[in-house]
Amino acid sequence: MSKLSEFELIESYFRDLNQSRSDVLLRQGDDCAVVKTTPGTHIAVTTDTMVSGVHFDEKVPPRALGHKLVAVNLSDLAAMGAEPAWLSLAITLPEVDQEWLKEFAAGMHELAGYYHCELIGGDTTRGPLTLTLTAHGLLPEGQRLTRHNARPGDWIFVSGNLGDAAAALAGQQGELSLSSFVQHKLNERLFYPTPRIALGQALRGIATSCIDISDGLAADLSHILTRSKVGARIFLHQLPYSEALKSLTVEQQRHYALHGGDDYELCFTVPEEMRGSLETSLAHSSVKLACIGQIDRSSGLRFFDHDKEVASSNTGYQHFNS
Amino acid sequence: MSKLSEFELIESYFRDLNQSRSDVLLRQGDDCAVVKTTPGTHIAVTTDTMVSGVHFDEKVPPRALGHKLVAVNLSDLAAMGAEPAWLSLAITLPEVDQEWLKEFAAGMHELAGYYHCELIGGDTTRGPLTLTLTAHGLLPEGQRLTRHNARPGDWIFVSGNLGDAAAALAGQQGELSLSSFVQHKLNERLFYPTPRIALGQALRGIATSCIDISDGLAADLSHILTRSKVGARIFLHQLPYSEALKSLTVEQQRHYALHGGDDYELCFTVPEEMRGSLETSLAHSSVKLACIGQIDRSSGLRFFDHDKEVASSNTGYQHFNS
Numbered sequence: 194m195s196k197l198s199e200f201e202l203i204e205s206y207f208r209d210l211n212q213s214r215s216d217v218l219l220r221q222g223d224d225c226a227v228v229k230t231t232p233g234t235h236i237a238v239t240t241d242t243m244v245s246g247v248h249f250d251e252k253v254p255p256r257a258l259g260h261k262l263v264a265v266n267l268s269d270l271a272a273m274g275a276e277p278a279w280l281s282l283a284i285t286l287p288e289v290d291q292e293w294l295k296e297f298a299a300g301m302h303e304l305a306g307y308y309h310c311e312l313i314g315g316d317t318t319r320g321p322l323t324l325t326l327t328a329h330g331l332l333p334e335g336q337r338l339t340r341h342n343a344r345p346g347d348w349i350f351v352s353g354n355l356g357d358a359a360a361a362l363a364g365q366q367g368e369l370s371l372s373s374f375v376q377h378k379l380n381e382r383l384f385y386p387t388p389r390i391a392l393g394q395a396l397r398g399i400a401t402s403c404i405d406i407s408d409g410l411a412a413d414l415s416h417i418l419t420r421s422k423v424g425a426r427i428f429l430h431q432l433p434y435s436e437a438l439k440s441l442t443v444e445q446q447r448h449y450a451l452h453g454g455d456d457y458e459l460c461f462t463v464p465e466e467m468r469g470s471l472e473t474s475l476a477h478s479s480v481k482l483a484c485i486g487q488i489d490r491s492s493g494l495r496f497f498d499h500d501k502e503v504a505s506s507n508t509g510y511q512h513f514n515s
Numbered sequence: 516m517s518k519l520s521e522f523e524l525i526e527s528y529f530r531d532l533n534q535s536r537s538d539v540l541l542r543q544g545d546d547c548a549v550v551k552t553t554p555g556t557h558i559a560v561t562t563d564t565m566v567s568g569v570h571f572d573e574k575v576p577p578r579a580l581g582h583k584l585v586a587v588n589l590s591d592l593a594a595m596g597a598e599p600a601w602l603s604l605a606i607t608l609p610e611v612d613q614e615w616l617k618e619f620a621a622g623m624h625e626l627a628g629y630y631h632c633e634l635i636g637g638d639t640t641r642g643p644l645t646l647t648l649t650a651h652g653l654l655p656e657g658q659r660l661t662r663h664n665a666r667p668g669d670w671i672f673v674s675g676n677l678g679d680a681a682a683a684l685a686g687q688q689g690e691l692s693l694s695s696f697v698q699h700k701l702n703e704r705l706f707y708p709t710p711r712i713a714l715g716q717a718l719r720g721i722a723t724s725c726i727d728i729s730d731g732l733a734a735d736l737s738h739i740l741t742r743s744k745v746g747a748r749i750f751l752h753q754l755p756y757s758e759a760l761k762s763l764t765v766e767q768q769r770h771y772a773l774h775g776g777d778d779y780e781l782c783f784t785v786p787e788e789m790r791g792s793l794e795t796s797l798a799h800s801s802v803k804l805a806c807i808g809q810i811d812r813s814s815g816l817r818f819f820d821h822d823k824e825v826a827s828s829n830t831g832y833q834h835f836n837s
Binding site for chain 1: 541549556563591594649654725726
C-alpha cells in the first residue's frame with residue numbers, strides 16, 4: 194500500500210469528526226487548518242498524550258481509547274470552564290489495522306460529536322502506538338476557572354464518584370480481588386470517563402478555583418493549594434463512592450479515591466456566599482456534587498473522619514511521595 | 516526520582532521558550548493555556564510528529580531535533596502566510612537524559628525565540644521517543660494562502676535550493692558516495708531547515724497558491740495541481756541547486772530535487788500581472804527565488820529540459836508511485 198493511499202485510508206476514518214462548525218474555515222487537506230475567533234472570546238488550549246504500554250495496554254478496546262483520548266482533553270477544558278471547539282490529532286501507528294482504526298475513530302466521534310467538537314487536522318505517522326490530542330476550547334473573556342484563587346473558608350466540592358478507575362486497574366493487575374460484576378462496573382469508569390463540560394461552564398463566576406482529577410484527589414487538590422497558597426481539611430466520610438466501589442473496605446475506598454487517579458471528575462472551591470448560586474446554577478443538572486472539605490489558612494492537606502483528625506499515614510497519603 | 520520532580524525538571528528546560536507574549540494570558544501550570552485573539556485575525560493550526568527510528572535516528576544531534584521539530588511546523592504556517600504565535604509540545608521520552616533535554620530545548624528555543632513564538636503548554640510522557648508539536652499562527656482575515664487557487668498561466672516559483680536534505684540522507688545511508696565536506700554541507704540542510712516565514716507573509720495577496728515542500732517538489736506541487744484542477748510544466752533546467760548538490764550528476768540533482776523531500780522551501784504560483792508586485796514585495800529580502808515552471812490546462816506534471824519535453828521516466832518521477 195503506497196504512503197498516499199494509506200494516508201487517505203486513515204483520514205477516511207476520521208471524516209465523521211468533521212462537524213461542519215461554522216468557525217472552521219479550512220479543514221484537513223491544506224498545510225494548516227484555519228479557524229475564526231469571536232471578539233471577546235479567549236481560547237483554552239490543552240494537549241494530552243497516551244502511550245501504549247504506559248497509559249494503556251492491549252486489553253483496552255480501541256473504542257475506549259478513542260473515547261478516553263477525547264475525554265481526558267475535554268476534561269482539561271471543563272476544568273477551565275471552556276466550551277470545546279477544535280481538535281488536532283497526532284496518531285502514531287505500528288501498522289494500518291482497519292478494524293482498530295474504525296473502532297478508535299468511532300470512540301472519538303461519540304464523545305466529540307456530542308460536544309460539537311471538530312477534528313480540524315493533525316498528523317499520521319508510523320511507529321510505536323502513541324496518541325496525542327490537542328483540544329481548543331472557547332472562553333468568554335475574564336471567565337476562566339483557574340487553580341490559584343481558592344480562599345480560606347471556601348468549600349471544596351467534587352463531582353461524581355472517586356476511585357473507580359484506579360480500583361478497576363488494580364483489579365486488572367491482580368492487586369485487588371474483585372467479582373466479575375464489580376470489575377466490569379469499575380472498568381466502565383476506567384475506559385469511558387465523562388468530561389464534566391456542562392458543570393465547568395456552570396461554575397463560571399461561582400467557583401474560585403477548579404481542577405480536573407487525573408492524578409487522584411490528593412495530588413490534584415494539592416495543586417490548587419500550592420498555587421492558591423492555602424491549606425485544606427478533607428472530610429474523609431464525605432468522599433463520594435459508586436455502589437461498585439462500596440464493595441471494597443472503607444480503607445481501600447479512601448485509598449483509591451484520594452490517590453487513584455483517572456477519575457476525570459472536577460474538584461473546585463466555592464465561597465460560602467456562592468453556595469446558593471451553585472445550587473441554582475445546577476438545579477436542572479443531573480451531576481452529583483459532594484462537599485468534601487474546606488480551605489483554611491494552614492499549609493497542605495489534613496484529613497478528618499467526622500470530627501476526628503486522622504494521621505495521613507492512615508489514609509495512604511504517604512504513598513504519594515514514594 | 517519522583518514523577519513530580521521529574522516533571523518539574525523537564526519543564527525547567529523549556530522555560531526559555533516562554534517569550535512573554537502579551538496575548539498569552541495563562542501559561543503552563545494550569546489545566547489549559549489561555550490565549551487572547553485579535554478581532555479580524557484568524558488562526559492557522561498545524562501538527563507534526565517526528566518518531567525515533569522513522570523520521571530520525573540516533574545520529575541526529577538533539578539540538579537539530581529541537582530545531583527541526585519547530586521548523587517543520589513553522590514551515591506549514593509559512594505556507595499559509597501566517598505569523599507564528601503559540602506552540603504546544605507533546606514529548607514522549609524513554610528516560611530523562613538531562614544533556615539531551617538541554618540540547619533539544621536549546622534547538623527549539625533558537626528558532627522559536629527568533630520568531631517570537633511561545634511554548635504555551637503540552638504534555639510529557641514516558642515511552643518510545645516521539646515528538647509532536649502543534650503550532651498556531653495568526654492570519655489577517657481573508658489573507659490565507661491555500662492550495663486550490665492556482666490558475667493556467669500562473670508562474671511556479673520555489674524558494675532556496677532543492678534536494679540537499681534528501682541527498683544528505685542518501686549519503687548517510689550509503690546510497691550516495693559523498694566527500695565529507697559535501698556530506699557536511701548537505702547535513703546542515705537536513706538537520707537545520709529554514710522555515711520561510713517572512714516569504715510566506717510577503718506572498719499574501721500575491722501568490723494564488725502555496726505549499727511547503729516536505730515530500731519533494733513533484734509530490735507537493737501535485738497537491739496544488741489536484742486541488743486547483745490544473746496541470747503544470749516543469750522547467751528542469753531551472754531547478755535551483757546548492758553548490759554542494761552540484762557535485763552530483765545532473766540526473767541525481769534532478770532526482771533529489773523532484774522527489775527528495777525534507778526541503779521545507781515554499782512552492783507557490785504567481786499570475787503574470789503580479790510578478791512586479793512579487794519583486795517589489797521581496798526587494799529587501801535575501802531569499803532566493805527560482806521560476807521553475809508554469810501552470811497550464813493539462814492534468815498532472817510534464818517535464819521540460821529547455822524546449823524539449825522529457826519523459827517522466829527519465830526524471831525518476833515513476834519512483835513516487837512505487
